[in-house]
Amino acid sequence: MKILERTGGATLGFLEYTGGLFSLAGESAGFIFRFRIRFGETISQCYLLGVQSLSIVLLTSLFTGMVISLESAMQAVQFGVGNLVGGAVAYASVRELGPMLTAVVVAGRVGAAIAAELGSMVVTEQIEALRSMGLEPARFLVVPRLLAVVVMLPLLTIFADVVSIMGGAWIAQSYAHIAFDSFISSARQQIGVDDVMKGLVKAVVFGMIVALVGAYQGLSTRGGAAGVGKSTTGAVVNSIILIFIANFILSLVLFGGS
Amino acid sequence: MANKVYARLDDIDLSFSDRVVLKNCSLDIVEGAITCIIGLSGAGKSTILRLIDGLVLPDSGHVYIGDRDLCHASQRQLYETRRKISLSFQFAALLDSMSVGENVALPLREHTKLSDGEIRRIVMDALESVGLSHTYDNLPSELSGGMLKRAGFARAIVMRPDLILYDEPTTGLDPIVTHLITDTIVQLRAKLNGTAVVISHDLQSIYMMADYVAMLFEGAIIAYGTVDEVRKSPNPLVQQFLRGSEVGPIPI
Structure with missing residues (x-):
């Protein structure tokens, strides 16, 4: 009986969570489509959530590109296919690692920040004060953050793609003596504009996940400081899990077998 | 002539999970009067304010603001109703990312098309009403407890609401600030x-400001009347509470 109870409880919890998430997404979308947007706040959030994440995104993507290149270049040269390394690094960066790692880094920084900020506002009654003033928390707080992350994550992904490929090129040149031009030429042959665009589509979806999960976790906070901590952890963990699942589905849909 | 009722709780039942908060609770809020609600900690007094503001809906019963039953109001109607009512929170609940002035201006910016100059004038007037005109640019974190509460009052009155709900406005304050806050509530009622x-x-x-007093006990209003009527109530629960005595029928 206990197994059934637990399974039932977990199923209900999952349904409540996904239902709440979709409800928040729907409410936010309603405000966006009716142009009930706080543009000043959205721009401010673009800076706080996007621009301030740039350095950490650049750092992680640089080292990711470098390590892919390091692992593949030496092997490739041994087998006489060093001219393919640029393509391999670019392929991995643009289609998979660029969007996904950027999203994971942003989930850790931005998702946590959104959940902590909104969670603190819940426990100090600021959210209730907004509702009491006739202001909808979704329009007032969620929409600016959602738009900011959805706009900034693709931009960060473009930076991540470029830096990752450049880092890969530098390592390929330094350790496997693959010429920079050859590396870039291989990358350009392997990757087309459509690959970049599809990577950016992924970034948009990941941005929605990060912002909505962070906001939902924050707004569902119960209890005091411990509740805020729990929401923040939940925002990061759940965002990352959903990003991985969404990445698989999007790769299947966008890239299929190609 | 009977007093006109502004808000009415009609036979409210409300539980949170397994905990019964209100049971068969009815209360009339008389228009133009200050009604004070007293009762033990955790009795559900703040929940009554949230019911009147439409932030919480009852399991059964009705909450009327004028003729509108909040239990059957749409989301839009609830938000409309809330614009006529202001809730002043126990810990002010000012948005900590904004200055005091911006906090007070927020309802005006969101609900009116007034110019920046007009908004600033109204905000300064509201801050002046509570003796805080010098704090316009301060962050909430820079204010003391009493100043925070008064800044919360300024935000509550800035839209000139029909009804202001004060949640424990004097809790945790020294006697002088308590007196100041009580005076401010009376003056704001008169001004608005x-x-x-x-x-x-x-x-x-309460004795200083109340026109009516209601005592909440075990989820229901057990005494209601003017200050004198409640003070002279024969109900032993009321008498024990007013005496602040441990001896009596109220279980400690």
């Missing part, structure tokens, strides 16, 4: 010519 509901444990403040 409106209605107020005050939750408080401070009997001296």
